[in-house]
Amino acid sequence: xxxxxxxxxxGSAQGIDISGIPTExxxxxxxxxxxxxxxxxSDAVAGVVNVILRRSFDGVTxxxxxxxxxxGGGTSQLxxxxxxxxxxxxxxxxxxxxxxxxxxxxxxxDYTNYLPEPYPLIKGQRxxxxxxSGSQSLFDDVRFSLDATFVxxxxxxxxxxxxxxxxxxxxxxSLSISPSLTIPVDDNWSLSVAxxxxxxxxxxxxxxxxxxxxxxxxxxxxCHSLHAVEA
Numbered sequence: 001x002x003x004x005x006x007x008x009x010x011g012s013a014q015g016i017d018i019s020g021i022p023t024e025x026x027x028x029x030x031x032x033x034x035x036x037x038x039x040x041x042s043d044a045v046a047g048v049v050n051v052i053l054r055r056s057f058d059g060v061t062x063x064x065x066x067x068x069x070x071x072g073g074g075t076s077q078l079x080x081x082x083x084x085x086x087x088x089x090x091x092x093x094x095x096x097x098x099x100x101x102x103x104x105x106x107x108x109x110d111y112t113n114y115l116p117e118p119y120p121l122i123k124g125q126r127x128x129x130x131x132x133s134g135s136q137s138l139f140d141d142v143r144f145s146l147d148a149t150f151v152x153x154x155x156x157x158x159x160x161x162x163x164x165x166x167x168x169x170x171x172x173x174s175l176s177i178s179p180s181l182t183i184p185v186d187d188n189w190s191l192s193v194a195x196x197x198x199x200x201x202x203x204x205x206x207x208x209x210x211x212x213x214x215x216x217x218x219x220x221x222x223c224h225s226l227h228a229v230e231a
Contacts, residue, residue: 006196031049033047057093065077072108093132094131099127103157107119116161120158127154130150178197195227205219
């Protein structure tokens with residue numbers, strides 16, 4: 001969950017990608033280890049992880065990280081910036097991140113350099129991510145909140161097996177938008193209405209060739225979407 005809202009599963013795997021949330025934007029992480037299927041559905045039978053974003057952040061923070069492997073390949077870059085503004089009746093948090101990981105080829109490791117090139121052990125990838133979170137008091141303590149995330153990931157790879165060259169290009173884009181409205185009833189109770197729209201598109205394009213002749217092309221998409229309303 002993100003601020004109590006569901007996120008969409010990945011298009012090709014039953015998992016949720018939270019790598020697009022910068023650590024500087026996180027206030028805390030709540031973990032419910034026991035089953036919570038009565039509240040969140042059957043997929044929460046093993047527990048729930050709720051990422052709570054910062055609501056009282058005012059300013060700008062940025063960080064960068066660059067690293068590499070000692071045996072070649074695998075160089076990684078990470079750049080993130082988070083900006084927040086707080087005022088009397090609301091707040092806004094905006095974040096952007098970019099990450100690039102270079103591939104690790106078979107020739108980069110002694111125990112696999114006998115494999116025909118190209119043969120990546122770990123594919124390279126680049127990731128753009130964005131996050132917007134905010135809330136605003138409208139009237140009579142009625143509060144509107146919005147959380148939105150977007151992740152755009154791309155991976156490329158080529159394999160040479162039995163004189164057959166396979167080239168693949170994979171894109172994975174996910175979007176989640178969760179508006180909510182909180183209405184106070186009395187000093188101890190409030191009514192909250194929230195909705196979530198989430199979408200994940202994992203598209204893979206491959207081409208296989210032998211002796212310079214393409215004999216197989218594939219283009220398919222693992223697509224997933226989520227529409228939910230909670231009160």
